[in-house]
Amino acid sequence: MKDLVKNPIGIVALFISLIYSIANLLLGATAKSLTPDERFPIVIFIVLFPVVILGVFYLLVSRHHGKLYAPGDYKDDKSFLRTLSQEERERKLEKEAEEALPTPAVTEATAAPTSPEAQPASAQRMTDIRNELRVIESLVISKFESELNQRAERDVGIGDTGVSFDALFQTNGKLTFLEIKSIRHPGAVSMLLDRVLYNAVVADRFMNSNFKLILAVVYHFDKEELPRVESAWRRRIEKCPAAIEIKFIPRAELDV
Template sequence: MDFLKGAKDFARNPLGIIALFISLIYGFASLLLDSAAEKLTEAERWPLIIFIVIFPMMVLVAFYKLVTKHHGKLYAPGDFKDDKSFLRTLSPEEQEVRLEKEVKESFGQTKTNHIDGSVEPGNQAAQERNKQDEREKRKEEHRRFRQELEKIETQVIDRIAEEHGAKAERNVGIGSTDANFDAFLSSDEGRLTFVEVKVLRSPAPAMMMLDRVLYGAVVADKYFGSRFKLILAVVYYFEDDDLERVERIWRRKLSNCPANIELRFIPRSEVEDA
């Protein structure tokens, strides 16, 4: 009974399950060698002896890789005193990659790659100049929109944080997973509320953008259960007449997601320029 009680305690997290599995295998091998050593031939004993000697070294190597590269996956949520222990601030490199991805998702909805067709095919120099001018123009537009996107995110997050009476912690990730959000609303009530801001420059639904948000929400929901909530704020540039179709598609997609997600659509005109 004591063994079963101890096994139950071990099985509460991945680290305990691994330890229990290793103990059982090593224990059975040692027990077999000890109890049946006299009945086994020399050829039958050697594999057991080699296993008992090599197995601990294999376990050491495996644990070294787990602890150094995947330590965040070795613990269950119950091993932490506070659910916030799972939160981490994204590194500057991760923030840069994340922002660039969001710019491309939003900016890419209305980009065009057309070059003026009036240039004669034989005039290679003129064609190259046109292409270079187009690239420079797009690069500058990309830079301006990136700055605008950062201001929009700041304004929307501050507004929602003020609404909830909470402090917003920017650019947070969930443990060692790929799930990350624009902000976490930290309050005295201990609510696990996250904020994600997206920008739609055109009525295109941008399903890839939404799928990435839903994936992160599902991963976070597995960590925090019913305590997790995501406020998805979508800032749109187009007319309200075009919003109905986009909102219908997005809400239908969200209805199939098990995570608790609150969807808000905010016109660009309501977001102040910082």
């Protein structure tokens, strides 16, 4: 009994057991004295209660499993990985869509002045970029699943650090994370890469160095521009204490 109240799962299980036991005890003790109309609600409750509880537990486990455990349930909370909620996925995708847009300097140099009539088109463009990012992430993850011959866990967060990655592969106890970035212009580097490196350092410390990150960069520009971009990215990654492997993938290659 003492162990049951140490975490949310135990409390819920105890609560359910008490309710169901009381209902059965009530029916057994009063079955002969109750009229059929009085017994009917109790019987319906006893029959439907487990079905309802099964449905509720399914929703909790599939969507909010991270809230069902107490900190004491983990011998080392640094090993706790969780699947991102739908809201977290959408926020992450929104941020990545903003990062994928050309920088203001690039926009001013290459685009005509924006008219008021063009504002709705900007919102549509963000929607198109988000949809494109979903496709790219799915294609890249599938590509690495084939290369590593292993199914990935998608949209993985690390504890309560706020750090998350697009996919996770576990091989011989080694945790290899995959983060996918899409760049449309060779100048779009600084802030995007800073966030990736910061997340890698936090995750590496949180996982006690049992961590490796594969950074897959999907580029949309001409291949002739790649050497300059690749050199800049690799120089900065080499200074990062976390284990990071970077791979550049042309967008056209994913459609093959």
